[in-house]
Amino acid sequence: MAALPNIVILGDYEQALRRFSNWDKLEQGSNLTFHHKPLRDEALYEAVKDADVIAIVRDRSPFNEAMIARLPKLKFLMFTGERNGTLEASALVARNIPMAHSPGGPSKETTAELTWALILGASKRLIEEHRLIASGGWRDQLSVLPMLCGERLGVMGLGAIGSRVARVGAAFGMEVVTWSPRMTPERAAAENAKSVSMEELLKTSKIVTLHLVAGPGTKGLISADQLALMRPDSILVNTSRSALINMNDLQKALVAGRPGQAAVDVFDIEPLPENDVLRNTPNLLVTPHLGFIAEPIFEVFSKGITETLEAWLDNKPVPHPFKPQ
Numbered sequence: 567m568a569a570l571p572n573i574v575i576l577g578d579y580e581q582a583l584r585r586f587s588n589w590d591k592l593e594q595g596s597n598l599t600f601h602h603k604p605l606r607d608e609a610l611y612e613a614v615k616d617a618d619v620i621a622i623v624r625d626r627s628p629f630n631e632a633m634i635a636r637l638p639k640l641k642f643l644m645f646t647g648e649r650n651g652t653l654e655a656s657a658l659v660a661r662n663i664p665m666a667h668s669p670g671g672p673s674k675e676t677t678a679e680l681t682w683a684l685i686l687g688a689s690k691r692l693i694e695e696h697r698l699i700a701s702g703g704w705r706d707q708l709s710v711l712p713m714l715c716g717e718r719l720g721v722m723g724l725g726a727i728g729s730r731v732a733r734v735g736a737a738f739g740m741e742v743v744t745w746s747p748r749m750t751p752e753r754a755a756a757e758n759a760k761s762v763s764m765e766e767l768l769k770t771s772k773i774v775t776l777h778l779v780a781g782p783g784t785k786g787l788i789s790a791d792q793l794a795l796m797r798p799d800s801i802l803v804n805t806s807r808s809a810l811i812n813m814n815d816l817q818k819a820l821v822a823g824r825p826g827q828a829a830v831d832v833f834d835i836e837p838l839p840e841n842d843v844l845r846n847t848p849n850l851l852v853t854p855h856l857g858f859i860a861e862p863i864f865e866v867f868s869k870g871i872t873e874t875l876e877a878w879l880d881n882k883p884v885p886h887p888f889k890p891q
Contacts, residue, residue: 571618572639573875575600576610577626580859586868595879604837611636618642619878621871624858626836628652634661644668644874644888646867647858651780651807655890665888668870671863678730680857681805684829685773688801688851689714712772712799715739720771721759722746723806728777729757735773743767747783768795773803774825780807788812793819800825805857808832813844820849831857 754761
C-alpha cells in the first residue's frame with residue numbers, strides 16, 4: 567500500500583478552518599497537519615520539510631526560492647485569496663510544481679468596513695474616551711471632537727475598496743478627492759470624486775486613506791517628506807499593505823505632529839513583535855490585520871482548501887489553478 571501524502575496547512579492563526587468545511591476525506595486520505603502559530607525560516611522549514619502538499623492562509627508563511635529549493639518532496643502548493651506577496655512562484659514554476667488558490671471571499675467589503683471603523687475610531691477618539699470612562703472619569707478637554715462632515719477625504723487608490731470607502735465618505739457629507747499613479751479625472755468623476763495631485767491630497771485632506779497595490783511604483787510611497795506635508799489635525803489610515811508607508815518615518819512623524827494621528831491595520835512584520843514601538847506610539851490606533859478576518863471569508867477559504875486538495879488527491883483538475891503572470 568502506498569504511503570499517504572503529507573498535507574500541511576499553514577497560518578491557521580484563528581483556528582477557524584475546521585469550522586467551515588468538512589475535512590473528513592482529507593483526514594482519511596492523507597497525513598494532515600495544521601499549524602496555528604506564525605512560522606518563519608527554520609521553524610517553517612521543519613514544519614514542511616516532508617510535505618507533499620502545502621496550503622497557506624494568505625501571506626502568512628513566506629516561501630522564497632531558497633526555501634522552496636529545500637523541499638524536494640513538494641508536489642503541489644496552494645494559498646487562499648487571489649494573490650500572495652510572500653511566495654516566489656517562479657521557483658515553483660521552474661520545478662513544474664503546480665499551484666492553485668482559493669477564491670478571496672468578500673474581503674473588499676470587510677476591508678472597507680474596517681477602514682471606516684478606524685477612521686471613526688481615531689477621529690472620535692473612541693479608545694481614549696473608553697479609557698477615560700473605565701478610569702472613573704467623564705468628558706475632558708480632549709472630548710471636544712471634530713466633525714467629518716464638510717471635511718476633505720483623500721482616497722489614494724479608487725479601486726474596489728477605495729471606491730467603497732469614497733462612497734461612505736460622500737454619505738457622511740465629506741468632499742472626496744483621489745490620487746493614484748494612473749488616476750484620470752474621468753475615473754474620479756465616475757465615483758463622484760475629484761482627481762488631484764498627491765501633494766494637494768496630502769496637504770488638504772483631513773483623512774488620507776490608502777488603497778493601492780504595493781508594487782514597484784508604490785512601495786515606500788509615503789515617507790518622511792510626504793508625511794511632513796500633512797495637516798497637523800489629519801489622520802492617515804492604512805488597511806492595504808504596510809509597504810506603502812515607511813513605518814519608521816511614520817512613527818517619527820507622529821511624534822513630530824504631522825499627521826496628527828494614524829490608524830493602521832498592516833505591518834512590515836506580522837504578528838507585530840511584542841517590543842515593537844508601534845504598539846505604544848502616541849496617536850496611533852492599531853489593529854491586528856483584521857481587514858479580511860470575517861466568517862464569510864474564512865468559509866470561502868476553508869471550502870476552497872478542502873475542494874482543491876480533494877481534487878488533487880483524486881487526480882482531478884483543481885479549481886482555480888494559479889499561473890503567475
